[in-house]
Amino acid sequence: MHSKRYNSFRSGFTLMEIAVTVAIIAIPILAVGVLAASGSRSVRQSYNSIHKEIRQDALAATTAFSTIGRKSNRSNYTIYKVINGIYLTAQPLLNQEIAEGSAVEFRYWEEPFNPASPPADVLEVTNTGTHYALFYLEGHELKVDYGRVVDGVGAVSKGIRLTSGRIRSITLSRYVDISSGTNIFSHNVVGGSGRGSVRMNLVLTDDEGESAEVKTSVLLRMNWPR
Numbered sequence: 001m002h003s004k005r006y007n008s009f010r011s012g013f014t015l016m017e018i019a020v021t022v023a024i025i026a027i028p029i030l031a032v033g034v035l036a037a038s039g040s041r042s043v044r045q046s047y048n049s050i051h052k053e054i055r056q057d058a059l060a061a062t063t064a065f066s067t068i069g070r071k072s073n074r075s076n077y078t079i080y081k082v083i084n085g086i087y088l089t090a091q092p093l094l095n096q097e098i099a100e101g102s103a104v105e106f107r108y109w110e111e112p113f114n115p116a117s118p119p120a121d122v123l124e125v126t127n128t129g130t131h132y133a134l135f136y137l138e139g140h141e142l143k144v145d146y147g148r149v150v151d152g153v154g155a156v157s158k159g160i161r162l163t164s165g166r167i168r169s170i171t172l173s174r175y176v177d178i179s180s181g182t183n184i185f186s187h188n189v190v191g192g193s194g195r196g197s198v199r200m201n202l203v204l205t206d207d208e209g210e211s212a213e214v215k216t217s218v219l220l221r222m223n224w225p226r
Helices: 002-010 015-050 053-070
Strands: 078-083 086-089 098-101 103-108 131-138 141-148 166-173 185-190 193-205 211-219
Touching: 053 103, 053 131, 053 141, 053 166, 053 193, 053 211, 078 098, 078 131, 078 185
Parallel strands: none
Antiparallel strands: 078 086, 078 103, 098 185, 103 131, 131 141, 141 166, 185 193, 193 211
16 A cells, blocks of 8 residues: 555656756746847847937938038038138138038029029029028037028128028037037138038037937039039
8 A cells, every 4th residue: 555655656746856847947938038138128229229319410410411412503602611600711721622611501593493494585694592501500509591592692691690581490410529620511622613512520429428420421413604
């Protein structure tokens, strides 16, 4: 009788065996959980990095600069150095060809006049743009003013930035890092004339210390008068 009960007990599992089995099963489950959590954290970090404000600002600045630049008049744009609030046309250093500044004014056309296909009965050889876009630094902020050209005057007159013809002003970023200087726009000047290709080079640094570099150039496609 005793032998029968003993054999019946031995045919089951001991507490130790159950504990070991549970531990073995728990290890891969725990490993999968850790991997899933790590993967979720990586995805979240990547998403937050891509969608941080400075990343969005970098995209906005590049898009606005390229969109306006491509349709602007290469024969009438100006890069400015801003000194004590006065806008001065940027000039290359002696024996240099590159002029740098903290602002650039583009001229472009809106309807009804387009120099690429002017009306048959109208040839406005003096019209170098009906509208302007002025990209400029104001402290740590990168801004762009859009406005109308009135009697040949756009964003700047006699060194002063105007607001009379301005349609709207947009802040593209408030995180411009100016520790290395404010000359974020540049172009090549040969014989006193620009080559129609403008570069923008700046770094955005947010309050958390994360940085995003914005480095782009645009080739102005229009040329009027020819």
